[in-house]
Amino acid sequence: MPTDTPNILNYLTSEDICKIKDFSKDKATPFLVINLKKISDKYDVLSDLLPYAKIYYAVKANSHKSIIKLLSEKGSCFDVASIYELDLLLGLGISSDRISFGNTIKKSSDIKYAYNKGIRLFVTDSFDDVAKLAENAPGARVVFRILFECEGADWPLSKKFGAHPDLLFSLILEANKKGLIPYGLSFHVGSQQRDVGQWDRAISQCKYLFDAVKAEGIQLKLINLGGGFPAHYLKSTHKIEVYTNEIDRRLHEDFGNALPEIMIEPGRSLVADAGVIVTEVVMVSKKSFLDQHDWLYLDCGIYNGLFEAMNELIKYPVFLELADCQTNIKEFIIAGPTCDSMDILYINNKYSLSAEIKDKDRIYILSTGAYTDIYSSVGFNGFPPLKAYILDED
Amino acid sequence: MPTDTPNILNYLTSEDICKIKDFSKDKATPFLVINLKKISDKYDVLSDLLPYAKIYYAVKANSHKSIIKLLSEKGSCFDVASIYELDLLLGLGISSDRISFGNTIKKSSDIKYAYNKGIRLFVTDSFDDVAKLAENAPGARVVFRILFECEGADWPLSKKFGAHPDLLFSLILEANKKGLIPYGLSFHVGSQQRDVGQWDRAISQCKYLFDAVKAEGIQLKLINLGGGFPAHYLKSTHKIEVYTNEIDRRLHEDFGNALPEIMIEPGRSLVADAGVIVTEVVMVSKKSFLDQHDWLYLDCGIYNGLFEAMNELIKYPVFLELADCQTNIKEFIIAGPTCDSMDILYINNKYSLSAEIKDKDRIYILSTGAYTDIYSSVGFNGFPPLKAYILDED
Numbered sequence: 001m002p003t004d005t006p007n008i009l010n011y012l013t014s015e016d017i018c019k020i021k022d023f024s025k026d027k028a029t030p031f032l033v034i035n036l037k038k039i040s041d042k043y044d045v046l047s048d049l050l051p052y053a054k055i056y057y058a059v060k061a062n063s064h065k066s067i068i069k070l071l072s073e074k075g076s077c078f079d080v081a082s083i084y085e086l087d088l089l090l091g092l093g094i095s096s097d098r099i100s101f102g103n104t105i106k107k108s109s110d111i112k113y114a115y116n117k118g119i120r121l122f123v124t125d126s127f128d129d130v131a132k133l134a135e136n137a138p139g140a141r142v143v144f145r146i147l148f149e150c151e152g153a154d155w156p157l158s159k160k161f162g163a164h165p166d167l168l169f170s171l172i173l174e175a176n177k178k179g180l181i182p183y184g185l186s187f188h189v190g191s192q193q194r195d196v197g198q199w200d201r202a203i204s205q206c207k208y209l210f211d212a213v214k215a216e217g218i219q220l221k222l223i224n225l226g227g228g229f230p231a232h233y234l235k236s237t238h239k240i241e242v243y244t245n246e247i248d249r250r251l252h253e254d255f256g257n258a259l260p261e262i263m264i265e266p267g268r269s270l271v272a273d274a275g276v277i278v279t280e281v282v283m284v285s286k287k288s289f290l291d292q293h294d295w296l297y298l299d300c301g302i303y304n305g306l307f308e309a310m311n312e313l314i315k316y317p318v319f320l321e322l323a324d325c326q327t328n329i330k331e332f333i334i335a336g337p338t339c340d341s342m343d344i345l346y347i348n349n350k351y352s353l354s355a356e357i358k359d360k361d362r363i364y365i366l367s368t369g370a371y372t373d374i375y376s377s378v379g380f381n382g383f384p385p386l387k388a389y390i391l392d393e394d
Numbered sequence: 395m396p397t398d399t400p401n402i403l404n405y406l407t408s409e410d411i412c413k414i415k416d417f418s419k420d421k422a423t424p425f426l427v428i429n430l431k432k433i434s435d436k437y438d439v440l441s442d443l444l445p446y447a448k449i450y451y452a453v454k455a456n457s458h459k460s461i462i463k464l465l466s467e468k469g470s471c472f473d474v475a476s477i478y479e480l481d482l483l484l485g486l487g488i489s490s491d492r493i494s495f496g497n498t499i500k501k502s503s504d505i506k507y508a509y510n511k512g513i514r515l516f517v518t519d520s521f522d523d524v525a526k527l528a529e530n531a532p533g534a535r536v537v538f539r540i541l542f543e544c545e546g547a548d549w550p551l552s553k554k555f556g557a558h559p560d561l562l563f564s565l566i567l568e569a570n571k572k573g574l575i576p577y578g579l580s581f582h583v584g585s586q587q588r589d590v591g592q593w594d595r596a597i598s599q600c601k602y603l604f605d606a607v608k609a610e611g612i613q614l615k616l617i618n619l620g621g622g623f624p625a626h627y628l629k630s631t632h633k634i635e636v637y638t639n640e641i642d643r644r645l646h647e648d649f650g651n652a653l654p655e656i657m658i659e660p661g662r663s664l665v666a667d668a669g670v671i672v673t674e675v676v677m678v679s680k681k682s683f684l685d686q687h688d689w690l691y692l693d694c695g696i697y698n699g700l701f702e703a704m705n706e707l708i709k710y711p712v713f714l715e716l717a718d719c720q721t722n723i724k725e726f727i728i729a730g731p732t733c734d735s736m737d738i739l740y741i742n743n744k745y746s747l748s749a750e751i752k753d754k755d756r757i758y759i760l761s762t763g764a765y766t767d768i769y770s771s772v773g774f775n776g777f778p779p780l781k782a783y784i785l786d787e788d
Contacts, residue, residue: 060733060775081733084776103733103775105677105691108753126679128753147681160689160735164682283499285520287541288558295554297499303769310704310736339454339475339497341554342704359502359522375697375771378779381454381497382478385772 008319011232011273011366020276020364021321023391029280029362030300031387032373034062036070038274039369043074046229046266049244053262056100058227059085061267061370062275066390068092071270079265083110090117102186102265104129104145104161112136123186123224125163130171134178141183142175143224144168146205148187148198162187165209172213172220184222184260185209191268192314193228194237196246203247207254222261223251231272231367234315240269268370275369277305277386278321281361282337293333293350298363301336301343305386306365307375309345318351321362330355338381402713405626405760406670414670414758415715417785423674423756424694425781426767428456430464432668433763437468440623440660443638447656450494452621453479455661455764456669460784462486465664473659477504484511496580496659498523498539498555506530517580517618519557524565528572535577536569537618538562540599542581542592556581559603566607566614578616578654579603585662586708587622588631590640597641601648616655617645625666625761628709634663662764669763671699671780672715675755676731687727687744692757695730695737699762699780701769703739712745715756724749732775 008017020033046055056079057071063085068078072094079102080086089099096118101111104125111122115137122137124130125145133142147162163171172182185206189198206223213220225247230237251259279300286294300306308314318334331350336343376385402411414427440449450473451465457479462472466488473496474480483493490512495505498519505516509531516531518524519539527534541556557565566576579600583592600617607614619641624631645653673694680688694700702708712728725744730737747757770779 058733063773063776080776082731082776084773084778086776088776103731105729105731107674107676107693126677128677128679132753159681159741160729160738161733163680167680167682170683280501282501283520283522285522286557286561287553288561289564299501307771335499335554337476337497337499339452339499339555344554347553359526373772375774377701377769378767378772379457379478380769382457382474382476382480382482384478 006234006317008317008364008366011317012276019391020278023389024278024362027278027389029278030298030304031278031389032305032368033276033278033389033391034064034067034271034369035274035391036066037392039067039271040070040074042270042273043071043076045240046244046264046270049241050248050262050264052259053225053264056102056224056263056265057270058102058265058267059089060374062271063088063374064388064390065092066393067271068094083113086114086117086119096120100143100263106132108132108136115140121183124171124175125161125168127171127174130175130178130180134175134180138179139181141181143184143186143222144172144182146185146187146202146209148189148202165205168209169212172209172218173216176218182213182218182220184220184224184263186224186226188226188265189228191228192230192233192237194230196238196243198228199225199243199247200250203250203254210260220260222263224263224265227265227267227269229266229269231268231370233367234317272367272370275367275372277365277368277372279363279365281357281359281363283359284357293331296332296334296353296357297337298334298345299337300365300386301338301345303336303338303340303343303377303380304383305368305372305376306336306345308371310342312346312349315346315349316368317366318353319364319366320354320357321364328355329353332357338383340381400628400711402711402758402760405667405711413785414672417783418672418756421672421783423672424692424698425672425783426699426762427670427672427783427785428458428461428665428763429668429785430460431786433461433665434464434468436664436667437465437470439634440638440658440664443635444642444656444658446653447619447658450496450657450659451664452496452659452661453483454768456665457482457768458782458784459486460787461665462488477507480508480511480513490514494537494657500526502526502530509534515577518565518569519555519562521565521568524569524572524574528569528574532573533575535575537578537580537616538566538576540579540581540596540603542583542596559599562603563606566603566612567610570612576607576612576614578614578618578657580618580620582620582659583622585622586624586627586631588624590632590637593619593637593641594644597644597648604654614654616657618657618659621659621661621663623660623663625662625764627761628711666761666764669761669766671759671762671766673757673759675751675753675757677753678751687725690726690728690747690751691731692728692739693731694759694780695732695739697730697732697734697737697771697774698777699766699770700730700739700759702765704736706740706743709740709743710762711760712747713758713760714748714751715758722749723747726751732777734775
């Protein structure tokens with residue numbers, strides 16, 4: 001099935017394109033260019049749409065210092081997945097009361113480390129972890145994560161995180177008994193979730209658990225709605241308003257006007273659309289004289305930035321820099337530069353590009369601000385990790 | 395389907411285990427330990443079994459300097475995937491006549507760079523690349539890669555590399571016309587190939603092409619048998635002798651006693667079994683009270699060393715360091731430490747381990763000397779890349 005030929009102007013303005021082209025021209029490919037202004041705008045839109053929600057930026061999506069500084073100045077809080085991310089934030093002067101430790105998988109030593117640095121908000125989903133929290137983070141506020149199957153998400157989070165509500169009920173009582181503060185519930189509907197109804201189901205489960213533990217004398221205070229808000233990839237999805245309206249409606253339906261504290265953890269949705277990977281055509285070839293599709297090999301692939309194209313899960317918009325060749329279009333298979341066949345980006349989904357494409361032509365891969373450079377391998381096949389530049393700084 | 399409980403002594407001697415345990419005890423997990431002696435032995439075995447084959451170690455499998463130095467001292471040649479690997483070798487004093495540039499996907503500038511450093515042996519599979527070679531590496535010897543579908547390989551190389559023999563035939567004539575030296579043919583049956591018969595088919599195709607271009611006045615001189623020799627993972631395969639005997643038989647059947655020069659490119663088969671990843675249990679948990687399988691979370695996962703467990707393609711042998719708990723066995727799902735569900739190692743294939751397993755227990759993941767630390771992400775979720783130690787050096 002051919003993919004429809006999309007238009008770069010649905011993603012970037014002509015001014016954006018000129019800026020990137022100008023910024024890029026003397027730099028060796030491949031690299032990522034990040035437009036901070038777009039991140040700032042996305043943050044403002046989300047704040048306006050859910051004004052009562054406290055934003056905890058999921059640092060794992062992109063931990064570039066300039067992004068952290070920008071969001072910190074805008075008043076964002078932060079969610080970290082490890083003590084290394086925690087150290088990065090503290091090193092940038094962000095105070096520990098603006099940081100939540102969201103990874104449910106933690107070593108005792110890491111809990112202790114974070115606690116000693118002032119972290120008092122942790123997410124959990126197991127008896128093992130609650131025992132460690134009680135010992136190493138006494139009196140901390142704990143958020144319990146509900147297991148969620150994430151149907152409809154491009155990048156599902158499956159069963160790895162969270163637990164069944166029945167187990168969480170016991171876990172909340174256990175945490176309370178051990179001197180922790182059962183503070184709230186969290187869930188994550190999956191990254192790049194397309195089905196808005198998934199939030200409804202999750203919020204209902206929160207309501208059920210709020211009530212169930214209240215009967216045991218425990219008053220939960222917070223719901224963490226997680227992330228899952230979309231980025232603008234090839235396959236279209238709803239506008240952000242559709243998500244936030246539905247969430248808002250459902251929260252009020254379940255909790256009336258006495259909403260609990262609301263926390264959200266956007267990552268991808270804040271930073272993805274702000275990134276463009278600039279890559280170069282290394283080779284165009286045929287496998288046999290009769291092949292219908294040529295192969296287009298780029299100097300950026302699965303191992304140096306485009307890991308999320310693995311199994312073609314995320315379909316990035318891909319455009320030739322020289323946009324005046326839109327007349328003679330052909331479908332290509334796209335692959336990365338390494339000696340490894342997992343390093344094929346798109347073979348089931350062909351991409352339509354100019355039939356005249358040739359070596360050294362530059363290609364823009366859009367919406368690549370999240371989960372790209374930080375995923376790069378340290379040096380698979382010797383290739384260095386993807387560089388990242390900030391558009392308005394460097 | 396439960397996996398049979400394997401025995402660590404099928405992989406390591408008691409002496410090996412003691413050595414690793416002793417070496418590891420003061421080091422923070424996770425890390426990779428490499429036993430150079432094993433690599434040396436594997437090299438010797440392969441040299442003895444195919445004495446007429448020139449070994450070009452595939453540097454991409456593990457580019458640790460100590461491994462390169464060891465193999466260099468033993469007389470090995472090397473195959474590189476990029477100019478970065480080339481620079482590494484040249485920096486270690488390896489002369490350019492012992493190096494082949496095996497990646498068929500090359501920038502003009504990289505061909506020129508390698509040529510200027512003395513590289514005269516290149517692999518190709520396209521008209522695009524041959525044109526670039528003719529311009530940037532005039533008079534170089536060129537090996538043409540045959541497309542091979544790699545059925546039977548755990549890590550197939552599919553259609554990304556090589557071309558159909560009919561196209562290669564024309565390509566050989568073209569290279570000859572452009573002043574390059576058509577030197578030989580190569581193929582790769584896929585990494586961790588289990589079906590010995592795959593080499594037969596490939597060698598027959600070589601014979602066909604040797605004859606076809608000879609009729610045009612071109613005498614090819616070399617066959618590069620590629621890699622694909624097995625490492626000792628969980629799923630058993632033939633001994634290396636079974637492979638080399640079959641290859642030897644087939645070569646003589648097709649070429650009689652006037653064998654062409656034979657080159658092989660082992661990577662995985664030389665280094666995989668020499669590596670052990672030492673990792674620690676971070677958490678053991680249930681998702682619901684009724685779950686049949688517990689989750690075992692390790693501090694090493696897909697993003698910091700175990701990338702080849704992606705989609706459960708490579709099934710590594712996994713053992714508890716304390717081997718005296720073999721009586722009470724239970725099946726576990728195994729996952730890595732990051733906030734990402736792709737970071738699940740084994741969920742379809744459960745692993746049998748002691749039911750008493752707990753936080754901080756150490757786990758050995760065997761046969762992890764190839765394609766592990768070098769695949770690590772630079773810092774996904776903040777976690778640092780996997781460290782590597784040489785057992786007898788550090």
